[in-house]
Amino acid sequence: MRIRVGIGGWTFAPWRGIFYPDSLPHARELAFASRAVTSIEVNGTFYRTQTAKTFATWAAQAPDGFVFSLKAVRYATNRRVLAEAGDSITAFMTSGLVELGDKLGPINWQFAPTKAFDAEDFGAFLGLLPARVDGVPIRHAVEVRHPSFCCAEFVALARKHNVAIVLADSADYPTLADTTSDFVYARLQDAKPDIETGYDAPALDTWARRAEAWARGETPPDLPTFGTEAAEKLNLPAERVFKTLSRWTALDDEAVGHEGQVVAVNPAVLETPRLAAD
Template structure:
């Protein structure tokens, strides 16, 4: 097994005092092309999470978008992963893929109260992903944000919304999300709106341009750039080379940063995440 890259309280802090922590990972851990590529030859499938959680510092779980998991499953994930590692969970589609978002209260409660507490400190941000056809309605979207619970068993919950329609590229949305202190996904994608306005207390990035021709997923210079941006966010600064709706704010408090290599040439995603972590270790 690889040496763990994450230790509790020491997750590649940016090279400055009082910096946030930066984690990097992939979507899921079960994917056939990762065998004999990312995973060692002959590693049994039941040990893939154990391995991935020691090579990376976070994983985004897509399965929760399609169906509920049992509390025992969350407890098992926690037991198989090291201190400091976190799971970001995709919230169920039944909460976000609906005409009236204000009516999602029961679905939200069922998901949050359905065993997430079993993850304990392994529970990272919850990603509420919306369909590309879902347009921005300030009143209804605001009502949805009001429904998101702020704590679970005494632990603060971190919520992030992934909006995929150009109507969200407006000051009214950014200001609404900021009032509710809910983060917005920055998606580096040719398909969806990409805007880096900070709306919550942490940063959540989904990178979707991995290339099959690149052994490291992204060209080395591109990984250098994302490492620099992650460090800037962690120190409370904002990168000056990303699109925004509003002008960047003055330097703020340190933020935790979550970077996921998702989609694109998925077979390269683990190598891209490990390449980013290597750069963050060097910077720290």
């Protein structure tokens, strides 16, 4: 069983000379980054539609086994009535992202911090998310950032639609650690600018232990959950497996998890590339 750890994006000027060699051409940054980590969350897809050619180019530059997660277009989530997002969802899902092939990871549907939970409207939105596009299976995650989502009704709704709730480690947004799909999507957003690795060693060790627990099909007991059943063990299909190259996890395929039970962490989004670079 494997755990995947990655970064949010790959085009950042301050990374030159720290993560990327000074001599590396800008056009080779994705190829370099995708060989240092096992996943990258693409933020650009939130702001503008990409072409099938662009997705194919990204796939060609990344190695086998690599996975992109895509932040879904904002026009689908930044709206008053989510039930009316069908056209925007379809336009995004048919924009060519299936050109990523087996390198296509989860789609992250991120909502504004001001968007409160409305069970009927949110349920209608989840019902619009396609399970397949052109025969390619699609995994969905929702990143909700309003405290009203911290309730059993939302957890049950996400589980009904087999949609993961993004776990955010953030000082600004609530943390929901309920597992509602056959993978876990965690975003580590509390990196400190005065710490070279973003998180100090004890914090990284804690997240490594949590990732190990998810990979075993368990729910880490030290994270907040809001579902009514509060199960500690989850029997999940071993469809997709993920791996970490980060030094602090020290996991391998044989050491983590049990056959037939796997949770994927995709990805940990950090403010610094140091974790992945070492």
